[in-house]
Amino acid sequence: xxxxxxxxxxxxxxxxxxxxxxxxxxxxxxxxxxxxxxxxxxxxxxxxxxxxxxxxxxxxxxxxxxxxxxxxxxxxxxxxxxxxxxxxxxxxxxxxxxxxxxxxxxxxxxxxxxxxxxxxxxxxxxxxxxxxxxxxxxxxxxxxxxxxxxxxxxxxxxxxxxxxxxxxxxxxxxxxxxxxxxxxxxxxxxxxxxxxxxxxxxxxxxxxxxxxxxxxxxxxxxxxxxxxxxxxxxxxxxxxxxxxxxxxxxxxxxxxxxxxxxxxxxxxxxxxxxxxxxxxxxxxxxxxxxxxxxxxxxxxxxxxxxxxxxxxxxxxxxxxxxxxxxxxxxx
Amino acid sequence: xxxxxxxxxxxxxxxxxxxxxxxxxxxxxxxxxxxxxxxxxxxxxxxxxxxxxxxxxxxxxxxxxxxxxxxxxxxxxxxxxxxxxxxxxxxxxxxxxxxxxxxxxxxxxxxxxxxxxxxxxxxxxxxxxxxxxxxxxxxxxxxxxxxxxxxxxxxxxxxxxxxxxxxxxxxxxxxxxxxxxxxxxxxxxxxxxxxxxxxxxxxxxxxxxxxxxxxxxxxxxxxxxxxxxxxxxxxxxxxxxxxxxxxxxxxxxxxxxxxxxxxxxxxxxxxxxxxxxxxxxxxxxxxxxxxxxxxxxxxxxxxxxxxxxxxxxxxxxxxxxxxxxxxxxxxxxxxxxxxxxxxxxxxxxxxxxxxxxxxxxxxxxxxxxxxxxxxxxxxxxxxxxxxxxxxxxxxxxxxxxxxxxxxxxxxxxxxxxxxxxxxxxxxxxxxxxxxxxxxxxxxxxxxxxxxxxxxxxxxxxxxxxxxxxxxxxxxxxxxxxxxxxxxxxxxxxxxxxxxxxxxxxxxxxxxxxxxxxxxxxxxxxxxxx
Numbered sequence: 001x002x003x004x005x006x007x008x009x010x011x012x013x014x015x016x017x018x019x020x021x022x023x024x025x026x027x028x029x030x031x032x033x034x035x036x037x038x039x040x041x042x043x044x045x046x047x048x049x050x051x052x053x054x055x056x057x058x059x060x061x062x063x064x065x066x067x068x069x070x071x072x073x074x075x076x077x078x079x080x081x082x083x084x085x086x087x088x089x090x091x092x093x094x095x096x097x098x099x100x101x102x103x104x105x106x107x108x109x110x111x112x113x114x115x116x117x118x119x120x121x122x123x124x125x126x127x128x129x130x131x132x133x134x135x136x137x138x139x140x141x142x143x144x145x146x147x148x149x150x151x152x153x154x155x156x157x158x159x160x161x162x163x164x165x166x167x168x169x170x171x172x173x174x175x176x177x178x179x180x181x182x183x184x185x186x187x188x189x190x191x192x193x194x195x196x197x198x199x200x201x202x203x204x205x206x207x208x209x210x211x212x213x214x215x216x217x218x219x220x221x222x223x224x225x226x227x228x229x230x231x232x233x234x235x236x237x238x239x240x241x242x243x244x245x246x247x248x249x250x251x252x253x254x255x256x257x258x259x260x261x262x263x264x265x266x267x268x269x270x271x272x273x274x275x276x277x278x279x280x281x282x283x284x285x286x287x288x289x290x291x292x293x294x295x296x297x298x299x300x301x302x303x304x305x306x307x308x309x310x311x312x313x314x315x316x317x318x319x320x321x322x323x324x325x326x327x328x329x330x331x
Numbered sequence: 332x333x334x335x336x337x338x339x340x341x342x343x344x345x346x347x348x349x350x351x352x353x354x355x356x357x358x359x360x361x362x363x364x365x366x367x368x369x370x371x372x373x374x375x376x377x378x379x380x381x382x383x384x385x386x387x388x389x390x391x392x393x394x395x396x397x398x399x400x401x402x403x404x405x406x407x408x409x410x411x412x413x414x415x416x417x418x419x420x421x422x423x424x425x426x427x428x429x430x431x432x433x434x435x436x437x438x439x440x441x442x443x444x445x446x447x448x449x450x451x452x453x454x455x456x457x458x459x460x461x462x463x464x465x466x467x468x469x470x471x472x473x474x475x476x477x478x479x480x481x482x483x484x485x486x487x488x489x490x491x492x493x494x495x496x497x498x499x500x501x502x503x504x505x506x507x508x509x510x511x512x513x514x515x516x517x518x519x520x521x522x523x524x525x526x527x528x529x530x531x532x533x534x535x536x537x538x539x540x541x542x543x544x545x546x547x548x549x550x551x552x553x554x555x556x557x558x559x560x561x562x563x564x565x566x567x568x569x570x571x572x573x574x575x576x577x578x579x580x581x582x583x584x585x586x587x588x589x590x591x592x593x594x595x596x597x598x599x600x601x602x603x604x605x606x607x608x609x610x611x612x613x614x615x616x617x618x619x620x621x622x623x624x625x626x627x628x629x630x631x632x633x634x635x636x637x638x639x640x641x642x643x644x645x646x647x648x649x650x651x652x653x654x655x656x657x658x659x660x661x662x663x664x665x666x667x668x669x670x671x672x673x674x675x676x677x678x679x680x681x682x683x684x685x686x687x688x689x690x691x692x693x694x695x696x697x698x699x700x701x702x703x704x705x706x707x708x709x710x711x712x713x714x715x716x717x718x719x720x721x722x723x724x725x726x727x728x729x730x731x732x733x734x735x736x737x738x739x740x741x742x743x744x745x746x747x748x749x750x751x752x753x754x755x756x757x758x759x760x761x762x763x764x765x766x767x768x769x770x771x772x773x774x775x776x777x778x779x780x781x782x783x784x785x786x787x788x789x790x791x792x793x794x795x796x797x798x799x800x801x802x803x804x805x806x807x808x809x810x811x812x813x814x815x816x817x818x819x820x821x822x823x824x825x826x827x828x829x830x831x832x833x834x835x836x837x838x839x840x841x842x843x844x845x846x847x848x849x850x851x852x853x854x855x856x857x858x859x860x
Contacts, residue, residue, distance in 0.1 A: 051737055059365075071372075071448045106365045107522055108503050114522070175565045187565035188358075188557060188572075275559040277358075279524050287363065287523070287558075290704070292736045 033309050040305045041096060044298045045089055055292045056081055059105045079105065092295075101302075102295035106288065111299035114284060119303065122280035125272070126265040128196065129203035133261070134254065136208035141215040141250065145223070146242070156216065162209025167271040171202045175275075189278040199276045203268045207261055214257060215250045222249035252323050259312035266304050349543070349841065352550050353858040357851075358557040358566055360577030362704075366506035367517060367526070370442050373451025373489040375599075375755060375848075379576065380554055382850040383528055384425075385491035385511035388416060388435070389482055390538040391757065391846045395654040397482045398539040401430065401492055401512065407801055411477025418468045422536045424494035426510045432464035437495035439472070447502070454764070455484035455756075477799040479806060483758030486847045512536050514547040514854040526554040542841055542855035552853055567592065567834055573858075574835040574842065574851070580638045580709050586834050593837045595851070596641075597844030598828035600652050601756040602765060603645040604710070606717075606824040609748050611771070611784035614679070614695060621821035623673035624697070627724035628824055629665045633716040637709045642827040648762060648817050650828050652846070655759035655810040659818050663825070670724040679725065688725030696727045699749040702738040706751060713826070714751070742782065750782050753829050757847050759810050763794040766817055783822035790816045 049055075056075040076082045080091065095102055101111035144155025178198060179187035189195040222228065223246050231241050269282030277283075281300050288296035361376035369377035369385070388402040404417040422430040439462045442452040458478040463471050472481070484490060497510035508517050514534045519527040534546045555572065557563045564582045566572045568589070578586070578594075586592045606628075614620045634644050646663055649656030674680075679688040679695050688695035701714060711732065718728040728749070733741060741747055754761055764770055768791050770781030790813055797809035817823065831849050835842055841855035 051734075051740075055736065071445060071450050071453060074445045074448055108365060108506060109522070118523075172561050175562055179569050180565050183569065186571050187562050187569050188555075190571065275562050277524075277555065277557040277559070277562065279521075283523055283558075290734065291362075291365075292734075 104296040132204035133207035137211035140212040159212040218250040222246035349857040354551040356572040358572040368509040378488040384513040432470040435470040451489040480760030528552040548857035578832040595833040597849035602754040607782040619677040627670035629720040697748040700741040
């Protein structure tokens, strides 16, 4: 495969068309993805295994249980932990190459099925939080740039506070307010949309603070740019300039940050899913790390890395769509 | 044999009749079990939930006496090398298999089979060499040496009796849906979410001290995993859940002012929570230095300030629920002057610039690995306070918070001077596990239970003696002597009972903690709403 791949590249005409460039771009991207996945699996594997302690204890143990020598020996044999570490690594990698993520020590289920059941709740949480965050950020940015001096001050203060609030503190405060005091919303996840409100707000508010700051800066820059002047010269009114021209510019840094935001949402999901007892990858990851469940940790980390790269690729594409300048630069 | 029936010990006020039906939502803060069959591994989270669907041969009442459960009577042979258990003849497992002596044989075999991966149950059956069925309702358990702790061991949920038919299934299947004789049946397990338990409508076998007979009142138990302690309490306050465990001291205090919420305080049996002093290496190989450390530790003030009166100071190696426990507060007086004098006497006369004691160019340093899985935040704060009071005496205590695996690792490499590890077990025989010199020899895993590394032939003889006699007076005497050696040798610094608090909505009636390992039983529970 590798041979034919390079032949194709060489055989491509020097002035390759848009299609050739796209294939080349896609192949490079794919190679990069595979490399990152391998690196992630390797680093996670050794990081988890080089910490002192015996994973067999963790397999049998959990707090309070004293594993007998026989039980430990059995667990080690069952999970191949009696092999040299590097052999274990190669075996793991070989399985990984065939798409076999292995079996979770703690849950006693295939890692792939654990991930499948937990992926959707986390994606739903992340996407909803992102949408809500973007909406709040946009609202704040527009209000604080168009609402006069006081709005500008209050808006930027709100953004800074929101961006600085840690997830666990925000979660507990929201629970105290909306559940314990007001009794409007359930404090832990329940089936149905009501159970999603507090987790989504917890993730969305800090993110909105961050995105809001960036969008406001971009809006203000755009309003001062020459193209706004020329638009005005063409006779556009205040509203037209703002909504048609400046806002489009403010969207560019926000879209560029979506990839980063997605990563921060996934790490936030670890906290939020645990506090609200929501099903999801974040909670799986935390309990897997605590129980030194190596296959599950690597599995989740791989999926998150993959999702992150997919999102980054999509935002690159979206950037090109919104900002035509990028097409010309890269051509 | 004396049969004590405790009656409705903690049941509802007499004015209201129990109501049939309803769903109780229990939210646990303990880790989710990896296997619902407590034979496998054998830890507290498993015991908590298994108490609802599995039953043991015997149980314990509040006074600490062994009482009938699946076995109605038992007799020890004169030589102490076998026990005959008479079994109930009217009990059926929830898969339809009848409960007979064959079930006892299959369960002991399952626990002793290395492939099962049993830890707690396996250790408890160390002296058991075999089981035979004398007839359908009589099982004879044979021992390699007399074992007065056998009944205590058999009362634990980790040695509960499961359907022999179900035990023949693959391990994963048995982990997912273990089959017992209990008042509830496991019907569904959503990993990381909840376990659903439905009432067993053919239930006939409550322990002798239960509040009622016949089937359970509740239709369903939803057993949720809710790891965060703040949201667990918020869920209880809002009524999203009916009962929670692993309640932290500040929450217990907050709950006292809530009319809607009640507390059950059920300290765990076995050992008290204590700090163990590693006597196998310097500086604690010197009894004077051990005593100096204990004298320099201001435990009482820390317990008061950090546990808000929810935990009582212990001066015993054993939990206060253990009837053979003795305690001696005079050994643990906080006294910096005495500590200073002891250290001078032991040759740690100089101090360095930071005020730490020095001897032969070495600083008086103590490594203290702390398992953050096992020590609650208040306990970690307690250790930090002890670190500063010990500093006054000239000890440099290095607290190292570690996850469970790393913590086991540090113990296995003898890389500690101080350590605190809970040990839950029914009966005073826990002393033999924790202080017999055999417990200092690490298993191939590096694990050993005797963290103080006491190696004292006189103590071994006392503990072995107590384990091999069934005479209560003699056992009490031998255990008292053994505890004199343990406390007087300054091998441990007792803190408090192993804390175990439950909070529940006050319209949930009839819940009690089992006097065995203090897990709650929801068999008598009903909803007054």
